[in-house]
Amino acid sequence: MSRLKASIVGASGYTGxxxxxxxxxxxxxxxxxxxxxxxxGEYVYQHHPNLRKRTQLxxxxxxxxxxxDVLFLALPHGETQKKIERYLQLAPKIVDLSADxxxxxxxxxRRWYGEEHAAPxxxxxxxxxxxxxxxxxxxxxRYISGVGCNATASNLALLPLVRAGLLDxxxxxxxxxxxxxxxxxxSVNPGSHxxxxxxxxxxxxxxxxxxxxEVIQELGLRDVHLSMTxxxxxxxxxxxxxxxxxxxxxxxxxxxxxxxxxxxxxFVRIVKDRAGLHRVPDPKILAGSNYADVGFDLDAESGRVVxxxxxxxxxxxxxxxxxxxxxxxxxxxETAGLxxxxxxxx
Amino acid sequence: MSALCPECEATITxxxxxxxxxxxxPDCGVDLEVTAVEPAVALALAxxxxxxxxx
Numbered sequence: 001m002s003r004l005k006a007s008i009v010g011a012s013g014y015t016g017x018x019x020x021x022x023x024x025x026x027x028x029x030x031x032x033x034x035x036x037x038x039x040x041g042e043y044v045y046q047h048h049p050n051l052r053k054r055t056q057l058x059x060x061x062x063x064x065x066x067x068x069d070v071l072f073l074a075l076p077h078g079e080t081q082k083k084i085e086r087y088l089q090l091a092p093k094i095v096d097l098s099a100d101x102x103x104x105x106x107x108x109x110r111r112w113y114g115e116e117h118a119a120p121x122x123x124x125x126x127x128x129x130x131x132x133x134x135x136x137x138x139x140x141x142r143y144i145s146g147v148g149c150n151a152t153a154s155n156l157a158l159l160p161l162v163r164a165g166l167l168d169x170x171x172x173x174x175x176x177x178x179x180x181x182x183x184x185x186x187s188v189n190p191g192s193h194x195x196x197x198x199x200x201x202x203x204x205x206x207x208x209x210x211x212x213x214e215v216i217q218e219l220g221l222r223d224v225h226l227s228m229t230x231x232x233x234x235x236x237x238x239x240x241x242x243x244x245x246x247x248x249x250x251x252x253x254x255x256x257x258x259x260x261x262x263x264x265x266x267f268v269r270i271v272k273d274r275a276g277l278h279r280v281p282d283p284k285i286l287a288g289s290n291y292a293d294v295g296f297d298l299d300a301e302s303g304r305v306v307x308x309x310x311x312x313x314x315x316x317x318x319x320x321x322x323x324x325x326x327x328x329x330x331x332x333x334e335t336a337g338l339x340x341x342x343x344x345x346x
Numbered sequence: 347m348s349a350l351c352p353e354c355e356a357t358i359t360x361x362x363x364x365x366x367x368x369x370x371x372p373d374c375g376v377d378l379e380v381t382a383v384e385p386a387v388a389l390a391l392a393x394x395x396x397x398x399x400x401x
Contacts, residue, residue: 270373
């Protein structure tokens with residue numbers, strides 16, 4: 001059987017590197033081209049050293065891109081929308097990992113990204129790529145938008161409560177999100193300088209984080225607020241969503257809601273143990289894997305629920321999710337090329 | 347034979363258990379004591395130590 005020919009635009013960054021790591025081992029995919037404007041001509045392994053001796057692929061410029069079966073776009077925010085018409089001519093299927101086509105309403109880009117969208121006519125053609133919410137639409141999609149890592153952790157934490165109608169929607173939902181440094185991408189800035197970054201716990205976006213828009217859009221919650229803190233991790237996101245449940249809701253109701261949402265999901269695991277060391281979701285053990293671990297706790301006296309979700313931001317929060325999206329839109333097994341756990345210990 | 351976990355209501359399949367035996371819920375990891383086997387298996391939460399962070 002011939003393999004799907006996949007190319008990656010913007011392959012020198014961290015999400016591009018993760019796409020290469022996954023696609024090079026995917027049983028039904030052949031990586032055709034990987035682009036980088038600044039590193040054209042250099043070997044992929046020179047910038048993704050974990051891929052040494054696995055591929056002799058060299059970065060090429062976008063000008064050298066050839067038609068392929070599926071095109072992954074891993075460019076910084078704002079770049080894809082400027083060239084989307086060219087990309088659409090190169091491949092019948094596209095997975096865009098940037099934020100450029102996540103939101104359906106162009107006005108939301110003005111509100112959350114502070115700028116006009118350059119190609120709003122294409123927003124409606126992209127399906128939001130979170131299978132736990134949009135699986136059926138993704139199966140028949142030609143164009144899929146990747147997901148925001150912080151939005152994914154927040155959405156997966158809250159989805160069971162929303163679906164089961166357990167939330168008291170008269171009260172706000174506050175999601176405290178702790179993130180690792182790889183979310184910031186492969187480019188350096190003063191905040192990523194080691195003496196500044198190391199051992200810091202920095203609340204970099206207590207309000208107004210862009211990914212809030214994806215939670216509002218996908219869960220239909222109006223009064224939801226994300227608060228972001230960068231912690232001393234390279235990979236990982238932990239979202240702790242604080243909300244209130246309707247009176248009379250018990251912990252067993254929460255168990256039922258989480259099981260109903262996730263028992264059939266291949267990459268979501270409920271972690272709520274009464275014993276042992278690993279009683280709650282922790283991104284540490286998810287590094288490198290496409291799994292999301294979710295859990296919850298209920299203060300029965302006040303009705304406050306804390307719904308938790310942990311992911312690897314580069315995997316379930318970006319490249320792993322993108323490969324899962326490609327599997328769905330290509331009719332492959334949804335788990336193909338992604339069936340491995342994280343490392344323990346790491 | 348099967349029984350429901352009193353903590354999380356997971357269905358637990360049990361074979362050849364005896365009264366007084368401690369079993370573990372596969373979903374929530376809680377320790378459960380088999381309090382009866384006839385006419386049906388009954389389970390109760392067994393005492394467990396809480397996590398101690400020393401604060």
